[in-house]
Amino acid sequence: MRCPKCRYISFGTADKCRNCGYDFSLVEEPPAPDLPIRREEPIVGPLRDLPLAAAQPSGTGPERSPDALPLFETGHPSDDRPLISAPSVPRPPLAVRKPSPAPGRPRGEMETAPGSRGAHAHGTGRLLARVEEEAAATADAGPAGEARDAASLVRRAAAGLLDLLILASIDVLVVYLTLQVLSLTPGDVRMLPAAPLAAFLLLLNGGYLALFTAAGGQTIGKMSTGIRVVPSAAPAGSHGRVALGPAVVRAAAYFAALLPAGLGFVPILLAADRRGLHDRLAETRVVRA
Numbered sequence: 001m002r003c004p005k006c007r008y009i010s011f012g013t014a015d016k017c018r019n020c021g022y023d024f025s026l027v028e029e030p031p032a033p034d035l036p037i038r039r040e041e042p043i044v045g046p047l048r049d050l051p052l053a054a055a056q057p058s059g060t061g062p063e064r065s066p067d068a069l070p071l072f073e074t075g076h077p078s079d080d081r082p083l084i085s086a087p088s089v090p091r092p093p094l095a096v097r098k099p100s101p102a103p104g105r106p107r108g109e110m111e112t113a114p115g116s117r118g119a120h121a122h123g124t125g126r127l128l129a130r131v132e133e134e135a136a137a138t139a140d141a142g143p144a145g146e147a148r149d150a151a152s153l154v155r156r157a158a159a160g161l162l163d164l165l166i167l168a169s170i171d172v173l174v175v176y177l178t179l180q181v182l183s184l185t186p187g188d189v190r191m192l193p194a195a196p197l198a199a200f201l202l203l204l205n206g207g208y209l210a211l212f213t214a215a216g217g218q219t220i221g222k223m224s225t226g227i228r229v230v231p232s233a234a235p236a237g238s239h240g241r242v243a244l245g246p247a248v249v250r251a252a253a254y255f256a257a258l259l260p261a262g263l264g265f266v267p268i269l270l271a272a273d274r275r276g277l278h279d280r281l282a283e284t285r286v287v288r289a
Helices: 107-112 114-140 143-149 153-181 186-191 194-216 220-225 244-258 263-270 277-282
Strands: 227-231 284-288
Touching (some): 153 186, 153 220, 244 263
Antiparallel strands (some): 227 284
């Protein structure tokens, strides 16, 4: 039971509250609700909540049979009336049919149309300009174009001397460091093995020439004088890149051109394209950068 004073809920019966000691005899009992007594005899069975025989007021319609269920009764005037009535006038369809595309003009009409004359003339002008550019490039790709684009003798000689000074400085530095490692003096340079040292210096110098040529077509000397090595098949005015294989062949051909008293460089002085033996073997040429 629940205490009306402290709202303490206890199980069982007692005269006083176990929490606050309130006396339950002081509580006024509420009056009992007046519930009507049902005198009808209840319906026994599964249909006790669904009366089969409901009272029908007189004059409101056909009398219902006592054995008929309310959900399946017949004879009512509104049984045959449709719940949704369709409109008398049909609505237009929601989808609209697209019109068929107009037939295109023939090609002859489009070319002769006044509005297309300007575009046609513009396209013809671009085509003629392109043909002229290709013809000029073809003319420059010949021997005459190569001769005009070839680097001068002065620039090539200056670039060769500058590269020679750089390589000589590198060789002297390598020999000096080798003597220092072996605790030798410069007068003891003859004590060094000539063949291994010469092979190493040859490989070092060839690597300088080949790698710089393959990287950008220019050694330090050529960068200073404004010339470049390009493939011989490259058109005039273009700066094609030399592959590593032709660059190695060109570097090796340098030494081959030097062996017979420098005769491999004579074609540079005589030929119109200024190509020496090393350029012809590697299929390259030297042009202005």
